[in-house]
Amino acid sequence: MTSQAVPPTTVDRLPVYLRCLLQAKGMRMPVINSVQIAEMAGTNAAQVRKDLSYLGEFGTRGIGYDVDSLITQLSRCLGVTEQRRVAIVGYGRLGSALQSYPGFEERGMRVVAVLDADPSKVGTAVNDTAVESIDELEAVVSREGVEIAVLTVPAEAAQAVANRLVAVGVGAIMNFAPVRLDLPADVAVRQADVAGELQVLSFHLELQGR
Amino acid sequence: MTSQAVPPTTVDRLPVYLRCLLQAKGMRMPVINSVQIAEMAGTNAAQVRKDLSYLGEFGTRGIGYDVDSLITQLSRCLGVTEQRRVAIVGYGRLGSALQSYPGFEERGMRVVAVLDADPSKVGTAVNDTAVESIDELEAVVSREGVEIAVLTVPAEAAQAVANRLVAVGVGAIMNFAPVRLDLPADVAVRQADVAGELQVLSFHLELQGR
Incomplete structure (x- = not known):
């Protein structure tokens, strides 16, 4: 191959x-x-x-x-013969929706850590894991061997959090924050863009004269 | 063009x-x-x-x-010189996260309706709009002139809801339910697949021998 x-x-x-x-x-x-x-x-x-x-x-x-x-x-x-270790960083509505999104486990993705900046959320149980403080990001990533981070923090926090993830060795980031991340070329990044997806749908409506 | x-x-x-x-x-x-x-x-x-x-x-x-x-x-x-009229169908965690996702309006997308099957959610105010019952889907779509639907209902409900949306004239669907929709060829569909996005990231990790 x-x-x-x-x-x-x-x-x-x-x-x-x-x-x-x-x-x-x-x-x-x-x-x-x-x-x-x-x-x-x-x-x-x-x-x-x-x-x-x-x-x-x-x-x-x-x-x-x-x-x-x-x-x-x-x-x-696809590198999913063993489960990839995933952290969800930002446990707001989107983070919590993703955390319980069906089909992660069957498709080789195991959520091993959930992090948030809000002290009132820290310690909350989430299925098998508990929300940990984003202040502990480096320690959590190392302890859990996180390989992929799903970033669901506010736009203004995204770059700084991404920098910290990369510094501690995370090689892949799925970014849901509506901001383009500036990261080293060897870090794999996917940018979620729901408004952009809707614009592609709009393109097809426009083609049909709708 | x-x-x-x-x-x-x-x-x-x-x-x-x-x-x-x-x-x-x-x-x-x-x-x-x-x-x-x-x-x-x-x-x-x-x-x-x-x-x-x-x-x-x-x-x-x-x-x-x-x-x-x-x-x-x-x-x-892209057909966004005027705002496209969008309905969010399914007001769970994902639906509510998307409803407040920043940047829809600036990018030509206006959420004009929010629907859910849960009677306890119906009537809840969401920004300018209120959650309406999915039983009223046809009436709401017609009244609001919905052009694009964002589908955030459970997998087992998605196909039936999509059929109803198409029957009442919705031409474009962004599907977050983890199930492939079977719809007429002239309906534009985008399938959200977060696990698939993570697998693409995993591919890049694998390439690097990580």
Whole structure:
């Protein structure tokens, strides 16, 4: 597998394929073809075949892909064969909604820490874990081996908190604060932008003259 | 402008450019070049020039783009010259977090209705609006002229609610429920998938051998 060469638009689709494959496994399908994956993923079969070829996975002509082995391949490529250790930083409404978002565990993400700046929230129990003070961020990240941070702090606090996360070794940040983070190039960042998503929907309405 | 021809990956970046342009306008920059836009958007200048060329906007060589006119062009292309009328369907933690998400109004999105199935939430005031019963969905959508729905209902309710939204004329749905919606091809759908975003981050960690 040469993950280096996988185009970003393909990487964006791999989690979708993995989800479809897990669904197929749940339906006890031993094999699946590109048409079936495409149908589940909402794309086309040629795209599926091309995307999966980057993983060195071509399936068997006339038969398709072995579901179990494709799950293994995708999980390896996405680095989720073991659970990734995730911290939610900022336990407001969004943070708490995400903390209980269904499907994290099945998809290789384990929330191991929840942090907030508000002393009245610190100590509150959240499922198995308790909210800890953001003052303890460095200690918590080290103790729990946090690999990915979900940032749901206010915009004005985001950059400073992100700097602290990176300084203590967190290599990936999903940022829900509506501000662009300025971070070293080797830190992976995904910027959530709900208003932007709605604008893309608006583009499609506009195309239809609506 | 031939929006039909704009590739999806370019469409995904247009909201980012528009946000950068609005920021430039706030900084009282009358003109901006592709290098500056790329810097703010976290991409490269060649990509910016190519993306904007789909809008028929080439800028002036050696000078750049007129900020005001590019804002107008992007806003037209994205269909946000007037505010789009948005309903939030499902007023749990995620729905309430989104309802107060900063930057909707500035970016052409106006939340005109909030709906929930829980009778104890109906009537609750939310900023200017009040939570209404999901039983009244059709009447509320018609009354408010809802164009885009943000779906934050439980997974098991999502398809049925989406069907009702489409039946009453809603043409675009942002789906936060962790389930793929099966809807007519002319309905624009964006699927939020936080676990998938985290898997893309995990891919980058894996690439670095982390």
